Amino acid sequence: MNIYTADETKKEARNAPAEDVVRHDAEPVNSAKIRKPLYEARKKIFPKRAEGRFRQFKWIVMLVTLGIYYLGPWIRWDRGSFAPDQAILIDLAHRRFYFFFIEIWPQEFFFVAGLLVMAGFGLFLITSAVGRAWCGYTCPQTVWVDLFLVVERFIEGDRNQRIKLDKAPWSFEKVWKRVSKHAIWLAIGVSTGGAWIFYFADAPQLLLDLWTFQAPAVAYMTIGILTGTTYVFGGLMREQVCTYMCPWPRIQGAMLDENSLTVTYNDWRGEPRTHGTKKAASEGKVAGDCVDCNACVVVCPMGIDIRDGQQLECITCALCIDACDGVMDKLGRDKGLISYATLADYNANMALATGNGAHAINPNIVRDADGHFHDKVKHFNWKIIFRARTLLYMGVWAAVGIGLLVALLSRDRLEVNVLHDRNPQFVMESDGSIRNGFTVRILNMIPEPRVINLSIDGLEGATMKINGMDQPDSRSFDIPADPDKAVTLKVYVTVPRNQLHDDEQHFRFVAEDKSSNEHDVYKAVFNAPADVKNREHH
Amino acid sequence: MADKHVDELSGVETTGHVWDGIRELNNPLPRWWVWTFYACILWAIGYTVFYPAWPLLTTNTKGVLNVTNRSVLKDELTAAKGAQKIYVDKIAAMPVADIIKDKSLSEFATAAGAAAFKVNCTPCHGSGAQGGIGYPNLNDNDWLWGGSADQIYTTISHGIRDPQDPDTRVSQMPNFGEILKPEEIQNVAAYVAEQSKQPVTTGNPAAGKEVFANNCAACHGDQAQGNRDLGAPNLTDAIWLYGSGEAAIIAQATKPRHGVMPAWKVRLGDTTVKELAVFVHSLGGGE
Numbered sequence: 001m002n003i004y005t006a007d008e009t010k011k012e013a014r015n016a017p018a019e020d021v022v023r024h025d026a027e028p029v030n031s032a033k034i035r036k037p038l039y040e041a042r043k044k045i046f047p048k049r050a051e052g053r054f055r056q057f058k059w060i061v062m063l064v065t066l067g068i069y070y071l072g073p074w075i076r077w078d079r080g081s082f083a084p085d086q087a088i089l090i091d092l093a094h095r096r097f098y099f100f101f102i103e104i105w106p107q108e109f110f111f112v113a114g115l116l117v118m119a120g121f122g123l124f125l126i127t128s129a130v131g132r133a134w135c136g137y138t139c140p141q142t143v144w145v146d147l148f149l150v151v152e153r154f155i156e157g158d159r160n161q162r163i164k165l166d167k168a169p170w171s172f173e174k175v176w177k178r179v180s181k182h183a184i185w186l187a188i189g190v191s192t193g194g195a196w197i198f199y200f201a202d203a204p205q206l207l208l209d210l211w212t213f214q215a216p217a218v219a220y221m222t223i224g225i226l227t228g229t230t231y232v233f234g235g236l237m238r239e240q241v242c243t244y245m246c247p248w249p250r251i252q253g254a255m256l257d258e259n260s261l262t263v264t265y266n267d268w269r270g271e272p273r274t275h276g277t278k279k280a281a282s283e284g285k286v287a288g289d290c291v292d293c294n295a296c297v298v299v300c301p302m303g304i305d306i307r308d309g310q311q312l313e314c315i316t317c318a319l320c321i322d323a324c325d326g327v328m329d330k331l332g333r334d335k336g337l338i339s340y341a342t343l344a345d346y347n348a349n350m351a352l353a354t355g356n357g358a359h360a361i362n363p364n365i366v367r368d369a370d371g372h373f374h375d376k377v378k379h380f381n382w383k384i385i386f387r388a389r390t391l392l393y394m395g396v397w398a399a400v401g402i403g404l405l406v407a408l409l410s411r412d413r414l415e416v417n418v419l420h421d422r423n424p425q426f427v428m429e430s431d432g433s434i435r436n437g438f439t440v441r442i443l444n445m446i447p448e449p450r451v452i453n454l455s456i457d458g459l460e461g462a463t464m465k466i467n468g469m470d471q472p473d474s475r476s477f478d479i480p481a482d483p484d485k486a487v488t489l490k491v492y493v494t495v496p497r498n499q500l501h502d503d504e505q506h507f508r509f510v511a512e513d514k515s516s517n518e519h520d521v522y523k524a525v526f527n528a529p530a531d532v533k534n535r536e537h538h
Numbered sequence: 539m540a541d542k543h544v545d546e547l548s549g550v551e552t553t554g555h556v557w558d559g560i561r562e563l564n565n566p567l568p569r570w571w572v573w574t575f576y577a578c579i580l581w582a583i584g585y586t587v588f589y590p591a592w593p594l595l596t597t598n599t600k601g602v603l604n605v606t607n608r609s610v611l612k613d614e615l616t617a618a619k620g621a622q623k624i625y626v627d628k629i630a631a632m633p634v635a636d637i638i639k640d641k642s643l644s645e646f647a648t649a650a651g652a653a654a655f656k657v658n659c660t661p662c663h664g665s666g667a668q669g670g671i672g673y674p675n676l677n678d679n680d681w682l683w684g685g686s687a688d689q690i691y692t693t694i695s696h697g698i699r700d701p702q703d704p705d706t707r708v709s710q711m712p713n714f715g716e717i718l719k720p721e722e723i724q725n726v727a728a729y730v731a732e733q734s735k736q737p738v739t740t741g742n743p744a745a746g747k748e749v750f751a752n753n754c755a756a757c758h759g760d761q762a763q764g765n766r767d768l769g770a771p772n773l774t775d776a777i778w779l780y781g782s783g784e785a786a787i788i789a790q791a792t793k794p795r796h797g798v799m800p801a802w803k804v805r806l807g808d809t810t811v812k813e814l815a816v817f818v819h820s821l822g823g824g825e
Contacts, residue, residue: 039567237570244568423666427677427822430775432735437677437822467820468641492822497776
């Protein structure tokens, strides 16, 4: 079944006079008719509240995204007594990033880089499949503007009341409404900035510190800056941010193709726009489905007219679809005069309606005598999302994701890094034995104290001496490692003269947690004087 | 523009600029953008008032904040010095042996000593403290004056054969070229070479043994094992300050060379010398 088919219960309303539909007075902000040269003030936009499927979906997205953002830092996650119990924490001071059961050290930042690669390919995938869905549904700018509009509508009313209030002279009512609107906006701004900083420190403690003015100055400054940006971008600038400040609308044009779904005005069935349908009928004129009510223009948060075609300003929030579907439903006509459609389908339908461009649009051609759409009319089809291009993006996206997952599950939580002294490369001791110096770093990457055994594998006759360890020379040392810390050791390896066979002998440092059998190995080289082989023969 | 050109498709006026038939639409700039531009100009003017900006003939304008990169660096260095104070004060108050036992103090002192070593000691001892002919290698476990932290500290403090320090370490090997016959020196060199398991080619070790007992054992010991109290090197080991082999031993016995190290305490202060001692002690040969 086509989701755009008219509501059967309202079929009797078919061909109801369009004069019954309220006609809004609206002019799109980017109309060439009202443009001035050089520079111009922002044209105020008063988006009307829309109702429908997409609006419902956007409310859910808003609830989920804002919920994650504001509540995220408050989720607790027990990691024992040696690590913070905050589920999501970016601990810059200690250079650790916690995400539920995952802890990332700075050298594991490639996981974050991998997530960014996935985010990039995710955007390519979404954009090539359903156009600017990121902009229309999930971009923080869109979500916060939506939230600010909820406040604005609650205090000042819907579009017409807001326009009236805006034009009205200053009065007690206007001052009261304006002050409370901006106060709530600022409060949202403060809580937005506040939520941000909770990701970087223990949230309950930081909240207490903020309240008692004990928090670091940078916390207050960050809240201040984010309050300002949230208030200015969400309350005052809104669509200006998308149109003039954001680079994304200009980039993603390159990612759309003729099979990408974008919000489209189907003028092959809408034109010619006819508000006075009775008059047109009496004059025997052709009338398209568009009744020129401007409902699509007044709900648009960008203040544009989708009927002018695809435009840079359009964030594809689909509210015009909801508005138009409401009108079509009322008139008993098929929904989807404005719909998600591909350029390929649109072009095919346009060719049908214009006789391959031979004449002006005649919407009667696309329907049969019963008012049903012609078989040749192309409709929205989910299958178009799964095509070579999007499958390729999905493949790359999934491959990076699987790679990251494998890396995450197989990563070591015990590591040993070794730096061989280069100056001097080796030292002769008084008994003629040769000593090499190494800086050994043992990384205990779990929030538990451990005893790590460091030993030499190979290099017969060699013993280790470790600065600061109260233990005689040995081939094996037990190193106490603090939880979630790296231990740096100065290790001297000595080989007796009679055990030296080469000026370059290979051996391995083995770090092992005997209780969990976790271990890591470093392949090292023992250097000796170049004449060591000759001396052996004396 | 004399005649306005309006783009047919968009209905927007063009700027009048044409490149290969392509015209530029004259879409208006948002007004807030123009304001931002003016705000940037104001910011730039404010910057020149507060910070050094305009070049003058011999100098430049200083700005009312009177900030320079040099003054910023000075503040940062002062702050860094202040942060180090807790360690430096403790080091000043503690004996070297105790500093080594304190983990965080010995880490700090080793790093500070390494820095001081690079500046003051590398010309003779080398950047890796590996020494050279006549300059002791500080990495090995052979010590003329002792390898404990306190002994190293004393050596660095007062130097070796520094005429200006009454407590300096002094040892003086006689010019045996004026006392012994060349043949006796050759034989004693053979004996010493044999003691340190070096090949003997020219002299007679058996004859040299008696020469050694009569002339050398007083300082170097009966077994040629050396004597740290006198700064007399151990002649049985593998480490030779002026080179190994009979020829080098003959040269050193005939007309000994003696190195000089200045007393560093008066130059660097007690704390830095302690840090140097901790660093040298950490190089692997410390006792």
